[in-house]
Amino acid sequence: MTAPAINPVDPPSRVVRCYHCTRDCRVSIHAMSSSCPHCHRQLAIADIVVRARHWGSRLQTCGKILLDPKADVRVNLLTAGGGVEVHGSIRGKIVSFGPVTLGETATIDGDLQAPAVYVSPGATILGGKFAIAPVTPV
Secondary structure, eight states: OOOOOOOOOOEEEEEEEEOTTEEEEEETTTEEEEEOTTTOEEEEESOOEEEEEEEEEEESSSSSSEOOOOOOOEEEEEESSSEEEEEEEEEEEESSOOOOEEEOEEEESSEEEEEEEEEETTTTEOOOOOEEEEOOOO
């Protein structure tokens, strides 16, 4: 008597966009990080919440980035695959593959590229170049 054949089942997964090469790749729904199968660079998958001061060169994830009202972010480049929600202050370039929402307490100083931008009354935009268009693959 033989055992029944086990059907291989693909583990649950989702599609994220690499913030290095802007190509789509499939990752496990439980993944916190992965590597891009196209450019072979490391990817952060998890959402990021900034609640205080953050200074650095880059803040990048395939997920969403949320800046709380007390957040004060100074970066050269902020990249988010799932979108950005700003309620605090940010100085630097923002590249988002999802929508960017500027809350009523948001202050932004820098360039922004996103497929959609929603600005609440009271948000402050100090300068920079805004490109409201999808980020295209290279």
